[in-house]
Amino acid sequence: MPGELVRVADHDVRPGIATDLGDGDEWPEIRRKVAAADILLISTPTWVGYMSSIAQRVVERLNAEQSETDDEGRPGMFGKVGVVAVVGNEDGAHKITADLFQSLNDIGFTIPAQGGTYWNGEAMKGGDYQDLDETPEAVASTNATLVRNAVHLAELLGKQQYPAS
Template sequence: MTAYDDLTALFINTSLKRSSEPSHTQALMDVAIAIMAKQGVRTSTIRAADLDIPPGVQPDMTEHGWDTDGWPAVQAQVMAADILVIGTPIWLGDKSSICTRVIERLYSWSGKLNDRDQSAYYGRVGGCIVTGNEDGIKHCAMNILYSLQHLGYVIPPQADAGWIGEAGPGPSYGDDGKVGLDNDFTQRNTTFMAWNLMHLARLLKDAGGVPAHGNQRTAWDRGERFDHPNPEYR
């Protein structure tokens, strides 16, 4: 059987609640965490609301007028992880404001390169967990997964999972210790997501990442065009 015990996964929960309060999003993320942990994947979780993360698209916002910035420590964990899963609640049909900020700060590293002259995020896989009691799972997932692949993450098939209750005020995932836990669609998708993230992370790690040809930034800047068909652009 394939081994996954040399992989690491980071889960960033962008709930509006700090870790002193229960999080419905965390309850569903914990399902994926348990599956990965059983395979020996080293998992860790960050509750973004616990941290002082200022807005901006620079790696360290203390260099741009802010007194403190909790993001550089998070970024170090991001770069140490083979798998990144972002969890968010749904508010007004969209991801949380904290989720938007996390993605903005991930973007702050978009100009950095790995030792193969590719985006620093190449060779990693991403997924997302979405919870709420209003419509918007697929909308949030499209936004988050597009953002991650744009930065350089590889997105496996079925890399999103979520749960929504009845539209309008009502119970959220995990309420009363049972809401949504018996929803086959949610539990199936969460399981498939966890395994597909592990499978693709395994493939990428064994392959040494994404092949380094046709995607090297400084080579393009030097004039290499990787078979680009327009001779006037060479």
């Protein structure tokens, strides 16, 4: 199953809840990639106990999808799986995951069992997940479960879509 990493911070994604905000807005191309994908992973750092403003921007732009439908009247993101990964060196991962899950669900994504993973370093200390010598076993196990469950659910939804509206 091929995948693509899109680092939204590297793109001009304007604030708002529209599918296209005009000349220079790079969201339409990212949106096309999301629409073509079976699984969307939103990954965010924990900043002052909250998701990054960039992750929030993605949710805001995805909000426009609530008014987009397929040929049978289903919201456009129905049949897609949404998962979440959070990293940081302070607490907040559960709240961030809950906020993202609710947003993704409202937009039409399906959340698999154990569809969230996180790593938090020691509070008030430096250190980033990407700088670890190895992934802690508990995190590696959770990551693997997330992937298995997301792929399983995406395969099921690919075979049998939600009923038409």
